[in-house]
Amino acid sequence: MGGRLLHADLGHSRLDDSGGGRDRLHLVHPKAQGGRPRPRGRIQVVHPLPSNPLLGRLLMPGLGLGMKVRAFAVDVDGTITTEDGTVDLEAASVLRNLEKMGYRVVLVSGRSGWELYALSMYLGLCGVVVGENGGVTVFKSPLNIRLWSDNTEPLLAYEHLTRQVSGLTLRDAFPRFTEVVLERTVDVNLLRSKLREGGFRVKVLDSGYALHISSEGVDKGTGVLKALSMLSVQPSEAVAIGDSETDVPMFLACGFSIAVGNADVPARSAARHVTAAHMGAGVVEGVGYVLENLISEPPPSR
Numbered sequence: 001m002g003g004r005l006l007h008a009d010l011g012h013s014r015l016d017d018s019g020g021g022r023d024r025l026h027l028v029h030p031k032a033q034g035g036r037p038r039p040r041g042r043i044q045v046v047h048p049l050p051s052n053p054l055l056g057r058l059l060m061p062g063l064g065l066g067m068k069v070r071a072f073a074v075d076v077d078g079t080i081t082t083e084d085g086t087v088d089l090e091a092a093s094v095l096r097n098l099e100k101m102g103y104r105v106v107l108v109s110g111r112s113g114w115e116l117y118a119l120s121m122y123l124g125l126c127g128v129v130v131g132e133n134g135g136v137t138v139f140k141s142p143l144n145i146r147l148w149s150d151n152t153e154p155l156l157a158y159e160h161l162t163r164q165v166s167g168l169t170l171r172d173a174f175p176r177f178t179e180v181v182l183e184r185t186v187d188v189n190l191l192r193s194k195l196r197e198g199g200f201r202v203k204v205l206d207s208g209y210a211l212h213i214s215s216e217g218v219d220k221g222t223g224v225l226k227a228l229s230m231l232s233v234q235p236s237e238a239v240a241i242g243d244s245e246t247d248v249p250m251f252l253a254c255g256f257s258i259a260v261g262n263a264d265v266p267a268r269s270a271a272r273h274v275t276a277a278h279m280g281a282g283v284v285e286g287v288g289y290v291l292e293n294l295i296s297e298p299p300p301s302r
Helices: 089-101 113-123 152-164 188-198 220-230 245-253 265-270 279-293
Strands: 004-008 013-017 024-028 039-044 071-074 104-108 128-131 136-139 145-147 179-182 202-206 211-215 238-242 256-259
Touching (some): 071 089, 104 113, 113 136, 136 220, 238 279, 245 256
Parallel strands (some): 004 024, 071 104
Antiparallel strands (some): 136 145
């Protein structure tokens, strides 16, 4: 496949064929003379950018099955990332274009709220995020953070587990308000069993990247419902995209759900649609499926 150049500034992006080279990302000055972009730097893209008809469908969605869509709730790790854990550039471009069309894109993750808020801002999204697997929402400002639980019970549960199970390791992560995050060094079912025996009202979730101890009654589903309410969006008007058992509650909360191709069994079983492509490429495929098959009206006005 010939190399292609993605020319981009803060106001627009453009994908061109350059022929015979590796894929490259050029940063372009918006006031380049002579109608040609003037590169200011060059960044090598970590994977090819395949030609994708989705870029056309973003501008003119097909007439679908009658679903009104106003928002997308999207997981981060394992969903909009690549195998090496970096953000997939084509998935990022698709999400930003959804925002430009009028849809709201809400990032939903086990990561901290402030990490997600920063990512949302840099991707050009709406700045509304759900962190800590539903325990935290941030609404358009790093100072506008809401906690929907606390970490009292999770911390007590963790202290109990340290006396019951060997090999527990806290994950090196941003501080959490509502959960405890562990490395995946022990069997999650063993932890669940020990906590049930101890009578703790917590749950242990495996995101595929870390183990999360959080209070009962709080999950990505409850967090997404809070975020959608802040945006005046009905749950039936939202599409959820994810890859793990932590995403199942938001699959059930939203009007439509998509599991990317690398998703675990619980996520694949709960999703309404499963993509063939994995990770970020699966997000691109899944958004294309929604635009082509589900949406029956133009994007929402803003």
